[in-house]
Amino acid sequence: AFNADAVPQAPEDPLFGLMAAYKRDTDPNKVDVGVGAYRDDNAKPWVLPVVKKADDLLRADPNLNHEYLPIAGLAEFTTASQKLILGADSPAIKDKRVTSLQTVSGTGAVHLGALFLSKFYKPSSKRTVYFSDPTWPNHFQIFSNVGLSYKTYPYFSKETRGLNFDGVIDTLQNADEGSIIVLHACAHNPTGVDPTQEQWKKIAEVIRAKKHFPFFDTAYQGFASGDLARDGWAIRYFIEQGFELCIAQSYAKNFGLYGERAGCFHFVTAPSSDAQSTVIRVASQLAILQRSEISNPPAYGARIASLILNDPTLFAEWERDLKTMSGRIIDMRKALRTKLEELGTPGTWNHITDQIGMFSFTGLTEEQVLKVREDSHVYMTKNGRISMAGLNKHNIDYFAKAVDKAVK
Numbered sequence: 375a376f377n378a379d380a381v382p383q384a385p386e387d388p389l390f391g392l393m394a395a396y397k398r399d400t401d402p403n404k405v406d407v408g409v410g411a412y413r414d415d416n417a418k419p420w421v422l423p424v425v426k427k428a429d430d431l432l433r434a435d436p437n438l439n440h441e442y443l444p445i446a447g448l449a450e451f452t453t454a455s456q457k458l459i460l461g462a463d464s465p466a467i468k469d470k471r472v473t474s475l476q477t478v479s480g481t482g483a484v485h486l487g488a489l490f491l492s493k494f495y496k497p498s499s500k501r502t503v504y505f506s507d508p509t510w511p512n513h514f515q516i517f518s519n520v521g522l523s524y525k526t527y528p529y530f531s532k533e534t535r536g537l538n539f540d541g542v543i544d545t546l547q548n549a550d551e552g553s554i555i556v557l558h559a560c561a562h563n564p565t566g567v568d569p570t571q572e573q574w575k576k577i578a579e580v581i582r583a584k585k586h587f588p589f590f591d592t593a594y595q596g597f598a599s600g601d602l603a604r605d606g607w608a609i610r611y612f613i614e615q616g617f618e619l620c621i622a623q624s625y626a627k628n629f630g631l632y633g634e635r636a637g638c639f640h641f642v643t644a645p646s647s648d649a650q651s652t653v654i655r656v657a658s659q660l661a662i663l664q665r666s667e668i669s670n671p672p673a674y675g676a677r678i679a680s681l682i683l684n685d686p687t688l689f690a691e692w693e694r695d696l697k698t699m700s701g702r703i704i705d706m707r708k709a710l711r712t713k714l715e716e717l718g719t720p721g722t723w724n725h726i727t728d729q730i731g732m733f734s735f736t737g738l739t740e741e742q743v744l745k746v747r748e749d750s751h752v753y754m755t756k757n758g759r760i761s762m763a764g765l766n767k768h769n770i771d772y773f774a775k776a777v778d779k780a781v782k
């Protein structure tokens with residue numbers, strides 16, 4: 375007998391709890407700057423025009439069926455995903471040093487990578503995973519669920535509201551050799567603070583010197599700068615430097631395919647004479663894990679993304695849609711900073727425009743966050759992160775005044 379009555383109550387997921395609380399709120403002025411999901415200027419989810427087009431094409435295909443995909447997913451999707459994040463001319467692709475599996479979005483890719491590492495990465499010795507502090511909260515439970523212990527490296531400087539670069543370097547320098555280092559490829563969540571290219575080079579030096587293993591999580595390619603290649607720069611630099619690494623790639627945000635769960639996991643081996651046979655063995659073990667976890671991935675989102683990634687005209691349209699989203703977010707950053715400065719809201723607000731990607735780390739304390747929620751029906755995560763796409767022409771004045779009231 376299981377005696378399920380012994381099962382303890384788990385805490386509600388903070389983010390999904392926030393989304394539910396927002397939905398329940400009936401106040402007409404309520405503002406949702408919680409979940410990292412793009413909204414248009416009317417606070418509505420935005421189906422990218424290019425995604426609508428791909429959907430029409432897909433539904434018009436007389437051969438469309440609902441058969442199983444291969445365990446590794448749709449080959450034209452994973453191949454195109456490699457090119458997107460590594461660059462079409464990547465040495466890793468040329469040398470056949472990369473293997474990729476389609477996953478249940480970015481979460482599935484982070485999980486598959488964590489599960490694989492828990493079984494095959496230095497299994498006989500102590501392994502520690504390092505996350506930035508702060509990081510995407512789900513990182514902690516995904517890695518602890520597969521039995522890997524973790525620590526954090528300081529990442530955000532409260533004083534400058536920018537990168538605590540020395541904290542990153544010192545912690546990685548003093549970490550046990552061969553630790554797994556989880557890195558946000560661009561548009562860091564929740565801080566919106568990314569290392570400069572020079573700082574990435576120093577981070578790479580320490581990771582090499584300490585024989586750490588880089589684990590990139592990329593969920594916002596095209597959202598940080600609006601430029602896909604630029605947002606892939608850190609990963610491509612590490613590949614150029616000859617690192618062995620893995621990448622969790624999410625298409626939730628940059629294709630707006632949130633609920634369709636489109637993502638990819640890539641494992642890249644270091645250049646060596648037997649790199650290709652290594653990658654084949656790694657692929658075979660990843661397939662075993664994938665089979666037991668999901669058997670094979672969901673078809674619809676990957677088919678949509680694949681149609682767009684593999685068609686130059688649709689790809690160009692996608693890049694335009696990306697610029698629409700990243701452009702509107704940048705407009706909201708400028709508008710919010712201006713409003714807060716005009717209101718004379720205590721503190722400095724340049725970080726709102728210095729930070730990039732979907733989020734701004736406002737610096738509001740937990741009680742100010744709760745106050746702005748109670749008083750003004752504004753929903754942001756407890757760490758003071760706001761999803762900039764939740765702001766628009768109609769609510770930005772109201773939002774700025776709500777923050778001003780909470781901070782004063």
Ligand SMILES: Cc1[nH+]cc(COP(=O)(O)O)c(/C=N/[C@@H](CC(=O)O)C(=O)O)c1O
Pocket residue numbers: 389408409410411478479480481482510512558563591592593624625626632636637
């Ligand atoms: C860094 C990062 N990595 C992976 C994911 C997973 O996305 P998926 O939908 O599995 O492809 C998210 C989602 N972040 C937003 C939503 C969430 O928390 O799941 C967020 O931070 O709001 C990330 O912010």
